[in-house]
Amino acid sequence: MSDTATKTKPITILEAINTAIADAMAADDTVLVLGEDVADPEDGGVVGVTKGLSTRFGDARVRSTPIAEQAIIGAAIGASLVGYKPVAEIMLMNFTTVAMDMIVNHAAKLRFMSGGQTHVPIVIRTMTGTGFSSGGQHCDYLEAWFAHTAGMKVVAPSNAADAYGLMRAAIDDPDPVLYIENLPAYWTPGEAPETGHVVPLGKAKVVKEGADVTIISYSRVLNEVLGAVEAMDAAGVSAEIIDLRTISPWDKETVFASVAKTGRCLIVHEAVTQFGVGAEIAATLQSEFFGKLKAPVARLGAPYAPVPFSKPLEDAYAPTAARIAEAAISLSK
Amino acid sequence: MTSNYAPDGATQLEIYKRAALLKANDERSRKVIMTGRLVMPYYSYRGQEIIPSAMAQALTDDDYWVTIYRGIHDMLAKGMPLNDLWAEVAGRVDGTCKGKGGPMHLTYPKKGIMVTTGIVGSSMPIANGIAWGSQLSGNNRVTVATFGDGASNIGAFHESLNLAGVWKLPVIFLCQNNLYGEHTAYEKATSVARIADRGAAYNIPGVRVNGNDPIEMYAAAREAVERARAGEGPTLIEAMTFRFHGHVFGDSDAYMDKDQKKAAMDADPVPIFRARLIAEGIASEDELAAIEAQVESDIDAAVEFALASPFPEFDELTKDVYAEGVAA
Numbered sequence: 109m110s111d112t113a114t115k116t117k118p119i120t121i122l123e124a125i126n127t128a129i130a131d132a133m134a135a136d137d138t139v140l141v142l143g144e145d146v147a148d149p150e151d152g153g154v155v156g157v158t159k160g161l162s163t164r165f166g167d168a169r170v171r172s173t174p175i176a177e178q179a180i181i182g183a184a185i186g187a188s189l190v191g192y193k194p195v196a197e198i199m200l201m202n203f204t205t206v207a208m209d210m211i212v213n214h215a216a217k218l219r220f221m222s223g224g225q226t227h228v229p230i231v232i233r234t235m236t237g238t239g240f241s242s243g244g245q246h247c248d249y250l251e252a253w254f255a256h257t258a259g260m261k262v263v264a265p266s267n268a269a270d271a272y273g274l275m276r277a278a279i280d281d282p283d284p285v286l287y288i289e290n291l292p293a294y295w296t297p298g299e300a301p302e303t304g305h306v307v308p309l310g311k312a313k314v315v316k317e318g319a320d321v322t323i324i325s326y327s328r329v330l331n332e333v334l335g336a337v338e339a340m341d342a343a344g345v346s347a348e349i350i351d352l353r354t355i356s357p358w359d360k361e362t363v364f365a366s367v368a369k370t371g372r373c374l375i376v377h378e379a380v381t382q383f384g385v386g387a388e389i390a391a392t393l394q395s396e397f398f399g400k401l402k403a404p405v406a407r408l409g410a411p412y413a414p415v416p417f418s419k420p421l422e423d424a425y426a427p428t429a430a431r432i433a434e435a436a437i438s439l440s441k
Numbered sequence: 442m443t444s445n446y447a448p449d450g451a452t453q454l455e456i457y458k459r460a461a462l463l464k465a466n467d468e469r470s471r472k473v474i475m476t477g478r479l480v481m482p483y484y485s486y487r488g489q490e491i492i493p494s495a496m497a498q499a500l501t502d503d504d505y506w507v508t509i510y511r512g513i514h515d516m517l518a519k520g521m522p523l524n525d526l527w528a529e530v531a532g533r534v535d536g537t538c539k540g541k542g543g544p545m546h547l548t549y550p551k552k553g554i555m556v557t558t559g560i561v562g563s564s565m566p567i568a569n570g571i572a573w574g575s576q577l578s579g580n581n582r583v584t585v586a587t588f589g590d591g592a593s594n595i596g597a598f599h600e601s602l603n604l605a606g607v608w609k610l611p612v613i614f615l616c617q618n619n620l621y622g623e624h625t626a627y628e629k630a631t632s633v634a635r636i637a638d639r640g641a642a643y644n645i646p647g648v649r650v651n652g653n654d655p656i657e658m659y660a661a662a663r664e665a666v667e668r669a670r671a672g673e674g675p676t677l678i679e680a681m682t683f684r685f686h687g688h689v690f691g692d693s694d695a696y697m698d699k700d701q702k703k704a705a706m707d708a709d710p711v712p713i714f715r716a717r718l719i720a721e722g723i724a725s726e727d728e729l730a731a732i733e734a735q736v737e738s739d740i741d742a743a744v745e746f747a748l749a750s751p752f753p754e755f756d757e758l759t760k761d762v763y764a765e766g767v768a769a
Contacts, residue, residue: 140577168577174607178566179600186570186584189555190505192577194570209597213560214567222548223538224761226555258762282764357767 122294124268124301125157125233128275129195131303133165139279140169140187143180143197143233147172154199155294157233177203181210184230185218193279194230201236201288202245204254215284216259231278232286237328237378238426239292244414247291249327249379254286255356255388261309262355264288266330268298270353273307281309290328312359314366318348320440321372323432324363324389326352329378335429336436343433345440355385360392367393371402374436378426381409408435446663447656450723452498456655457714457724458732459494463514464711465736466523470513470530473744474690481530481544483690484511491710492617492652492680493518496585499662505553505571505584507564510545511617511684512557515587520552523743533750540753541761553582561622562592565601565614572605572612572669583669587615591622593636602643602677609674613665614645616677617652619684624696640677652680653710682710 119127133139141161145154150172152159162170173180177198184194198204204211211232219227238247254260261283265271271289278285315330316337325333330351340347348366352358367373373393375386386407393405408427416422448456467487473479489511497518500506508515516526521537529536530544537549545559556567568586575582592598593616605612616636620627633639640647646668650661658680665676683705687694694702718724759767 171608174600174603176600176604178597179569179604182563182566182568182597182601183570183573183604186507186555186567186572187574187577188570189550189567190571190574190578192574209560209563210566214556214558214563218548218556219763220761221538221542221546222556222761223536223541225538225548225550227764258767261763 117300118297119268119300120295120297121265121268121271121289122155122157124271124298125275125289126159126161128272129158129279130161130164132276132279133161133169136193138192140192140194141197142171142173142183142194144175144199145172146170146197153197155235155291157289157294158197177207178210181207181215181232184232185210185215185228188228188230189218189226195279196230196232198232198234200246201234201250202248204232204234204250211254211260211284212257216257219283220259227282228284229282230284231275232284233289234286235289235291237290237292238415238422241417241419241422242415243417247415249288249377251286251288251355252379252384255385259283260356261285262288263309263353264327264355265353266293266327266351267296269301269305270307270313270351272301273305274309274353276304276306277309285309288327293328293331296331307353310354310357310359312353312362313351314348314362315351316347316349318346318370320346320370321374321436322348322350322363322366322370323374323376323436324350324352325376326355327378329376329427332427332429333376333432336433339430339433340436343437345437347436358389363389363393364396367397371400372439374406374408374432374439376408376427376432379409380412381407382412384409403439406435406439408432446660448498448659450721452659453655453718454724456491456494456498456659457718457729459497459518460490460655460711460714461733462736463490463494463517465733465740466513466517469740469744471690478748479531483544484688485684485686485690486511486514488685488705488709489617489619489652489682490514491655491658491714492615492682493587495655495658496615496662498659499666500583500585502552503580504582505555505568506587507556507558507568507571507584508587509557509561509564509589509592510559511589512587513544513547516547516549516554516557519554521547521549521554523739524746525549527743527747528750531747531750532752533747534753535746535750539757541757562588562595562597564588566597568612569601569605569610572610573608575611576608581670583611583613583666585613585615587617589622590616590618590620590627590636591625591630592616593639594622594630602640602645602675605675606643606645609672611669611672612675613669614675614677616679617682618679619682620701621684621688621697623688624692626698635679637677637679645675645677647677647679649679649681652682653708655714
């Protein structure tokens with residue numbers, strides 16, 4: 109897969125992630141992959157994100173693990189302390205809860221607590237997202253927990269090219285990066301990146317320029333925001349859309365420049381609204397732009413409830429294009 | 442236990458040098474806290490000195506060690522310099538972690554001291570990863586993870602032994618069984634009579650030794666090191682010992698059995714070792730006294746060095762969070 113990345117042929121997000129890891133492993137012998145079912149005898153991951161890697165790079169560097177999340181992240185941390193760059197998969201984001209001690213108390217803090225003598229250059233890949241009727245423990249967006257943890261970086265691509273470029277940047281970063289993948293969006297095709305394409309961490313992207321309201325999002329729901337453009341246009345609302353791409357550290361420069369222009373901001377994410385990433389951005393914007401905003405900064409996320417199973421309830425859980433359009437239009441009146 | 446690895450006289454003397462340093466350092470630490478010269482959370486290891494002294498003697502400087510909050514003895518045994526240690530526990534800029542880690546997070550990679558964790562059980566998952574690195578690079582280094590008896594009841598222990606068993610990692614799980622997990626006696630918290638038996642569940646050799654006996658402890662350490670270096674995988678060593686003081690400095694140790702404690706302190710392993718070295722003609726009273734005097738004088742110098750070192754500047758608050766610093 110890795111040698112076929114060109115600008116002309118669209119690839120899926122899944123292929124982009126696979127190719128990025130393969131290209132990184134080919135370029136650097138210290139890049140490792142570990143996690144449940146990641147090697148080819150186990151199908152190269154439950155949805156095949158790591159397919160082909162163990163065959164190409166060998167069982168020593170690409171290892172399926174027991175179902176033991178503390179052991180997985182611990183092994184990644186340890187190897188990173190002695191010069192390796194492990195890409196550890198925690199199959200589902202809810203399973204990070206089982207490894208929180210390793211992530212929060214160790215990966216995030218060892219650089220600081222050692223006074224810079226050690227550091228933890230690991231990537232923790234994890235997938236999540238509503239849409240597959242998984243119920244309450246398989247599709248939460250928990251990014252705020254990690255963004256709240258000093259020492260962690262958090263990224264969440266919305267398209268194939270960014271998925272590739274953020275993975276390359278994450279693997280090369282000297283600090284721990286949580287890399288959030290959206291399960292239903294894995295098969296979304298998009299423009300293929302060039303081999304070696306890097307999206308620097310901490311850099312957002314203005315996906316669409318506009319004058320009336322800034323809409324900030326990331327991961328799959330960014331595409332719901334794009335789906336709302338037609339309705340917003342019809343209502344005479346010109347939205348500027350920012351794909352945050354990196355949640356922490358977030359790109360204040362790009363966001364500030366946009367809000368300075370539009371005077372309005374709506375933050376959209378699939379995670380529950382309360383105490384979420386939107387709250388941090390909203391507080392920062394209201395402090396920075398107090399007196400200059402045309403409307404209070406608004407947030408749109410999931411209700412303060414676990415993800416439901418029943419399909420109509422699940423469909424009503426995460427922000428949709430229709431609800432995003434309604435919120436943006438209401439904000440811009 | 443095989444006697445193939447019984448330490449000769451010179452090796453025993455090296456083990457004693459470490460033990461004497463560790464014992465004196467613990468006594469000084471408690472004194473310095475008691476007299477108010479330093480404030481720190483302190484987890485006394487008094488009574489457990491022989492274990493790391495013998496373990497470290499079986500390692501090289503290049504081997505790795507991951508320890509826990511009750512781990513200053515491990516770090517000193519592995520070779521952390523006294524000045525770096527004391528300045529760190531004093532929170533000073535000359536500390537090994539620039540004063541930002543403290544006694545529970547001592548780190549000194551120059552001697553393979555990679556992590557000290559304040560979380561029970563968390564030394565083991567990380568030690569596995571370091572050992573995986575050695576397995577990949579073929580550097581022939583061994584990684585030791587130390588932990589207490591209480592840690593053998595937490596999930597991280599079981600996940601780690603299983604993974605190390607499956608991957609045949611060059612790692613040694615060194616349990617310092619001091620018979621108390623924080624305030625709770627061993628038998629109230631642990632379902633098996635011997636932690637060493639838990640190795641069998643993971644297809645890992647598990648051995649119980651008298652950790653207070655330098656001969657037995659060294660032999661077990663050597664055997665585990667040789668196994669790891671030969672690519673034969675991990676070993677679980679349960680080293681029996683006793684913690685002379687409460688869980689943390691300042692706690693009432695009323696929860697400890699008085700008779701048990703008195704018997705353990707009467708069998709203080711360091712002076713017993715000392716007496717045997719003299720009785721067996723391995724060292725003279727004068728030689729050992731000179732070693733002990735040197736240790737005291739080294740600690741004197743380290744304490745003064747630490748207290749003379751400045752505190753870190755406030756800009757250290759946001760340094761070392763990330764490589765590039767924290768965004769405003």
